[in-house]
Amino acid sequence: MTASQHQSGIQPARLDPDTLAQNFDDVQPPLDGHEAAVAADRCYFCHDAPCITACPTDIDIPLFIRQIATGTPDAAARTIFEQNILGGMCARVCPTEQLCEEACVREAAEGKPVEIGRLQRFATDTLMARGDHPFTRAEPTGKTIAVIGAGPAGLACAHRLAMHGHDVVIHDARPKPGGLNEYGIAAYKTVANFAQAEVDWLMKIGGITLEHNSALGRDITLEALQSGYDAVFLGIGLGGVNALGLEGDDKSGVRPATDFIAELRQADDLTTVPVGRHVVVIGGGMTAIDAGVQSKLLGAQDVTIVYRRGKSAMSASGHEQDHAAQNGVRILHNAAPVKLHGNGKIDAVEFAYTEATEQGLTLSEETFTLPADQVFTAIGQTLATDAGLTLERGKIAVTGAGRTSLSDVWAGGDCATGGDDLTVTAVAEGRDAAEDIHATLMKGA
Amino acid sequence: MADLRTDFVGIKSPNPFWLASAPPTDKEYNVRRAFEAGWGGVVWKTLGSEGPPVVNVNGPRYGAIWGADRRLLGLNNIELITDRPLEVNLREMKTIKRDFPDRALIASIMVPCEEEAWRAILPHVEDTGADGIELNFGCPHGMSERGMGAAVGQVPEYIEMVTRWCKQYTRMPVIVKLTPNITDIRYPARAAHAGGADAVSLINTISSITSVNLDDFSPEPSIDGKGSHGGYCGPAVKPIALNMVAEIARDAETRGLPISGIGGVTTWRDAAEFIALGCGNVQVCTAAMTYGFKIVQEMISGLSNYMDQKGYAGIEDFRGRAVPNVTDWQYLNLNYVTKARINQDDCIKCGRCYAACEDTSHQAISMSEDRVFDVIDEECVACNLCVNVCPVENCITMERLPAGTVDPRTGRTVSDTPSNWTEHPNNPSNVAAE
Numbered sequence: 012m013t014a015s016q017h018q019s020g021i022q023p024a025r026l027d028p029d030t031l032a033q034n035f036d037d038v039q040p041p042l043d044g045h046e047a048a049v050a051a052d053r054c055y056f057c058h059d060a061p062c063i064t065a066c067p068t069d070i071d072i073p074l075f076i077r078q079i080a081t082g083t084p085d086a087a088a089r090t091i092f093e094q095n096i097l098g099g100m101c102a103r104v105c106p107t108e109q110l111c112e113e114a115c116v117r118e119a120a121e122g123k124p125v126e127i128g129r130l131q132r133f134a135t136d137t138l139m140a141r142g143d144h145p146f147t148r149a150e151p152t153g154k155t156i157a158v159i160g161a162g163p164a165g166l167a168c169a170h171r172l173a174m175h176g177h178d179v180v181i182h183d184a185r186p187k188p189g190g191l192n193e194y195g196i197a198a199y200k201t202v203a204n205f206a207q208a209e210v211d212w213l214m215k216i217g218g219i220t221l222e223h224n225s226a227l228g229r230d231i232t233l234e235a236l237q238s239g240y241d242a243v244f245l246g247i248g249l250g251g252v253n254a255l256g257l258e259g260d261d262k263s264g265v266r267p268a269t270d271f272i273a274e275l276r277q278a279d280d281l282t283t284v285p286v287g288r289h290v291v292v293i294g295g296g297m298t299a300i301d302a303g304v305q306s307k308l309l310g311a312q313d314v315t316i317v318y319r320r321g322k323s324a325m326s327a328s329g330h331e332q333d334h335a336a337q338n339g340v341r342i343l344h345n346a347a348p349v350k351l352h353g354n355g356k357i358d359a360v361e362f363a364y365t366e367a368t369e370q371g372l373t374l375s376e377e378t379f380t381l382p383a384d385q386v387f388t389a390i391g392q393t394l395a396t397d398a399g400l401t402l403e404r405g406k407i408a409v410t411g412a413g414r415t416s417l418s419d420v421w422a423g424g425d426c427a428t429g430g431d432d433l434t435v436t437a438v439a440e441g442r443d444a445a446e447d448i449h450a451t452l453m454k455g456a
Numbered sequence: 457m458a459d460l461r462t463d464f465v466g467i468k469s470p471n472p473f474w475l476a477s478a479p480p481t482d483k484e485y486n487v488r489r490a491f492e493a494g495w496g497g498v499v500w501k502t503l504g505s506e507g508p509p510v511v512n513v514n515g516p517r518y519g520a521i522w523g524a525d526r527r528l529l530g531l532n533n534i535e536l537i538t539d540r541p542l543e544v545n546l547r548e549m550k551t552i553k554r555d556f557p558d559r560a561l562i563a564s565i566m567v568p569c570e571e572e573a574w575r576a577i578l579p580h581v582e583d584t585g586a587d588g589i590e591l592n593f594g595c596p597h598g599m600s601e602r603g604m605g606a607a608v609g610q611v612p613e614y615i616e617m618v619t620r621w622c623k624q625y626t627r628m629p630v631i632v633k634l635t636p637n638i639t640d641i642r643y644p645a646r647a648a649h650a651g652g653a654d655a656v657s658l659i660n661t662i663s664s665i666t667s668v669n670l671d672d673f674s675p676e677p678s679i680d681g682k683g684s685h686g687g688y689c690g691p692a693v694k695p696i697a698l699n700m701v702a703e704i705a706r707d708a709e710t711r712g713l714p715i716s717g718i719g720g721v722t723t724w725r726d727a728a729e730f731i732a733l734g735c736g737n738v739q740v741c742t743a744a745m746t747y748g749f750k751i752v753q754e755m756i757s758g759l760s761n762y763m764d765q766k767g768y769a770g771i772e773d774f775r776g777r778a779v780p781n782v783t784d785w786q787y788l789n790l791n792y793v794t795k796a797r798i799n800q801d802d803c804i805k806c807g808r809c810y811a812a813c814e815d816t817s818h819q820a821i822s823m824s825e826d827r828v829f830d831v832i833d834e835e836c837v838a839c840n841l842c843v844n845v846c847p848v849e850n851c852i853t854m855e856r857l858p859a860g861t862v863d864p865r866t867g868r869t870v871s872d873t874p875s876n877w878t879e880h881p882n883n884p885s886n887v888a889a890e
């Protein structure tokens with residue numbers, strides 16, 4: 012039996028299974044061969060192409076697109092994977108409208124960039140569908156490196172180290188590898204269990220062992236890792252979340268958006284995932300958008316994202332804001348929560364209007380209230396363990412290619428300073444740290 | 457990984473992609489960057505005799521033909537041979553050969569059609585350490601008015617004579633670059649062969665006028681209101697080049713003569729086609745001029761990808777494979793009967809096949825009220841025009857009628873024994889025993 016969208020409280024199965032399946036289907040279906048040929052044909056093969064500069068992993072985009080255009084998608088995939096071993100996931104999740112496609116000269120000329128992300132998916136899917144792994148390992152070096160965290164940063168680092176002939180042991184606190192690829196990214200961006208398929212394919216390089224349920228700070232210490240391995244890479248992401256800091260934020264029905272998303276991503280059956288009738292999401296980033304859109308797709312009657320600053324200050328891109336709007340999610344700007352109402356259980360959120368002044372945001376006297384039987388907080392994630400390393404603005408301080416305050420410890424991805432919190436940035440940082448670890452360990456060898 | 461190395465008349469290069477003699481190879485700065493980008497060899501921009509170099513026009517040198525979206529399909533130029541002093545070119549060539557010993561360096565030469573002129577320049581070229589020379593008998597504009605380039609290339613006797621001189625005065629391999637501005641390419645190729653050429657390279661550019669300005673009535677590129685024919689190259693000339701290469705590859709007199717394929721090579725596939733028709737390597741000009749030196753990376757990855765897929769370890773494994781399949785029309789199998797087939801699921805109902813067949817072919821496609829297009833087997837001569845005008849790839853295909861079935865157009869049963877025009881009853885000189 013399906014609950015209606017109008018039923019109050021947090022309920023599973025607000026929509027029938029077919030509608031749910033449709034709602035969570037591939038948000039941007041793959042290009043077929045002809046579409047890819049037409050899309051590839053639009054690339055001008057620019058000199059010193061701005062799209063390459065805009066890609067955090069510096070993929071040679073004109074080259075791979077030309078390789079698609081000339082009928083060699085495998086060669087195209089290789090060009091991508093040489094720079095970005097998670098090129099398959101990045102093709103699905105990168106905010107290309109802020110990266111390569113924003114830089115595309117056709118964006119400037121016609122407002123319609125070459126569809127780089129979709130072409131990347133076409134190439135990587137073609138190669139991955141066959142299951143073979145395009146790289147081989149160098150001669151064994153006899154060195155072993157511990158990588159903590161099997162998210163994009165850790166995986167990219169481990170793969171590059173394995174390619175150089177090192178052995179790698181990855182420790183991850185969670186039962187499954189992939190990091191936010193598995194537990195965070197919106198379901199409709201990475202359908203058909205792609206995150207796990209990608210990890211399996213990546214591991215085919217060999218030389219990488221994965222230790223599940225092994226958490227730094229809980230099961231292992233940094234000192235033990237330092238003495239047990241030749242080097243350590245930390246790619247532990249941001250495991251904690253910021254709290255609202257308002258009275259009543261422990262009311263039932265209030266939870267971090269990331270928890271909700273992880274639950275949704277892990278559900279085998281979407282009809283079992285409960286969602287509120289009136290959902291309020293507090294925040295202005297990708298997490299807020301994903302929580303809002305997915306609540307709506309699960310069948311919430313109305314979903315409102317409330318952000319305390321203006322539209323342009325949102326870290327979610329215009330494209331993502333549009334995506335939310337298209338799915339019927341309302342976004343309110345310049346309002347901040349002041350009070351959570353409800354008797355044990357949340358039933359409404361009271362907001363004040365904000366104004367940006369020299370002193371920071373000020374709150375208006377006037378307030379308004381939104382009904383809410385579920386509230387998701389998406390106001391930032393935090394480092395869950397510092398492992399005794401020097402921090403900077405709440406993240407592990409790094410210089411160069413992920414060098415931390417300890418000479419045999421590197422860090423990259425969301426947990427470290429520098430770069431945006433994006434999958435592709437994590438991949439770039441993991442890869443570059445691996446190169447630096449390799450260079451350091453092999454010095455004089 | 458396939459091995460792309462080639463040995464062309466004793467000249468080794470890491471891959472079969474050479475830059476043709478043209479602006480991309482006009483100076484050390486370019487060639488150095490080209491080699492850094494991965495090109496296997498270069499044929500240096502054509503050298504002239506010692507003394508004051510030629511001068512080029514000071515207005516535009518190029519005209520072009522574009523496809524949709526301004527894709528450059530054909531390029532026309534009125535540039536002459538190098539306009540830099542011979543000594544400077546020779547000095548730079550020497551430096552390049554020293555710095556890139558594993559790449560092929562060929563000197564292209566065009567001097568007056570006199571023995572002394574050729575004898576004089578060859579030792580200087582040899583001095584640079586160049587791996588070979590290419591005789592430019594191809595340039596169709598400017599130089600030909602002075603009795604060089606295509607003016608030599610159009611007279612087989614001259615080709616033979618000059619080739620002989622070169623073979624006599626240098627130990628370097630001699631490649632003769634042919635002009636396509638001739639009715640039968642076999643004659644100049646045979647002449648080069650007779651003169652002792654180690655190889656031929658073709659094609660040079662095709663005489664052309666790309667367009668006429670309809671306001672001032674000047675041909676383009678316009679130099680102060682006047683234009684001169686130029687040399688056409690780029691993707692548009694590839695079919696012409698392929699045919700000429702094939703003619704030489706299968707000619708009884710020149711069969712086996714090494715060929716360097718030139719003309720419209722833009723992707724790995726173009727190169728593979730030239731190689732399949734017997735070429736030992738390819739030369740590229742327009743693609744590099746359109747997209748930059750980096751284009752060679754796609755050519756290299758694409759060719760090795762193709763070879764890996766086919767299981768070819770080296771270039772020789774498939775070189776010339778298509779040559780035996782190039783034949784005269786009269787030997788084509790007339791018992792190979794096909795019909796067009798329209799895949800209704802793929803059809804987008806544009807009606808282009810109908811217009812083409814109804815208006816200009818054999819009225820063999822029917823159109824229903826609701827725009828369903830079907831082939832009428834009784835009328836279809838299997839010309840393939842509908843396939844070529846259909847915007848959807850593989851929507852219309854040509855399917856062979858199996859032996860034993862009746863072709864509804866002719867009423868004849870399809871035979872599985874091949875039979876060609878030489879055996880056909882309508883052929884007045886039919887030699888087959890009935």
Ligand SMILES: Cc1cc2nc3c(=O)[nH]c(=O)nc-3n(C[C@H](O)[C@H](O)[C@H](O)COP(=O)(O)OP(=O)(O)OC[C@H]3O[C@@H](n4cnc5c(N)ncnc54)[C@H](O)[C@@H]3O)c2cc1C
Binds near residue numbers: 195225272297
């Ligand atoms: C909801 C949401 C949606 C997002 N959507 C996008 C998107 O569409 N596009 C995009 O580019 N980016 C997106 N991001 C950001 C992106 O997911 C991250 O930037 C990226 O995953 C960072 O990679 P990472 O490897 O640094 O960390 P993570 O992906 O967080 O991986 C860290 C790994 O470390 C493990 N770990 C943590 N602590 C420990 C410990 N103490 N011991 C052992 N293991 C530990 C975790 O289990 C995890 O596997 C999104 C983020 C969120 C939260």
Ligand SMILES: Cc1cc2nc3c(=O)[nH]c(=O)nc-3n(C[C@H](O)[C@H](O)[C@H](O)COP(=O)(O)O)c2cc1C
Binds near residue numbers: 477478531690743
């Ligand atoms: C601007 C220009 C200048 C050229 N100059 C020469 C030359 O000096 N010597 C020569 O042998 N061929 C010359 N060519 C011809 C090229 O080497 C080549 O044969 C021809 O362009 C066909 O190849 P493509 O289709 O790859 O361009 C020139 C071509 C161009 C476009």
Ligand code: SF4
């Ligand atoms: S390419 Fe343009 S800028 Fe360069 S020389 Fe020619 S006309 Fe001048």
